[in-house]
Amino acid sequence: MLIADKGYGHDSTRRALRQRGIRNVIPERPDQVARRAAKGSACGRPPAFDKVVYRKRNVVERCFNRLKQWRDLATRYAKRASLYRASLVLIAAIIWLP
Numbered sequence: 287m288l289i290a291d292k293g294y295g296h297d298s299t300r301r302a303l304r305q306r307g308i309r310n311v312i313p314e315r316p317d318q319v320a321r322r323a324a325k326g327s328a329c330g331r332p333p334a335f336d337k338v339v340y341r342k343r344n345v346v347e348r349c350f351n352r353l354k355q356w357r358d359l360a361t362r363y364a365k366r367a368s369l370y371r372a373s374l375v376l377i378a379a380i381i382w383l384p
Contacts, residue, residue, distance in 0.1 A: 287311065289343045300333060311339045352381050 288294075288303060288310040295312045303310045313335055322329040354360045356377050364370040 287339070289340060289346075291343075311336050311343075313340065353377060 288308055290310065290312045292313050292315045295315050295318065297318075300310065300312070310333075312333070314332060319332075322332065353374070356373075358364070358373055359370075359377055362370065364373055
């Protein structure tokens with residue numbers, strides 16, 4: 287499942303996700319709603335949107351923002367994947383503990 291903001295709500299993006307069998311939760315932009323309404327009864331139905339799942343996106347966004355505060359992680363000083371992962375696990379533990 288892909289949870290994204292309105293910037294990723296293009297028809298082509300939704301079509302590509304549908305072809306790959308990926309469910310998505312992307313709110314409609316106001317211009318998309320207006321364009322669909324202007325077409326009248328031939329406009330089709332609006333894309334499915336689950337508000338409960340979309341609210342969970344906020345938790346992930348806040349987690350990334352907390353991780354970005356650590357310069358070592360944000361700028362990728364560790365060039366080896368194992369060192370980067372180790373610093374990510376350590377930082378996540380430090381954030382989670384207090």
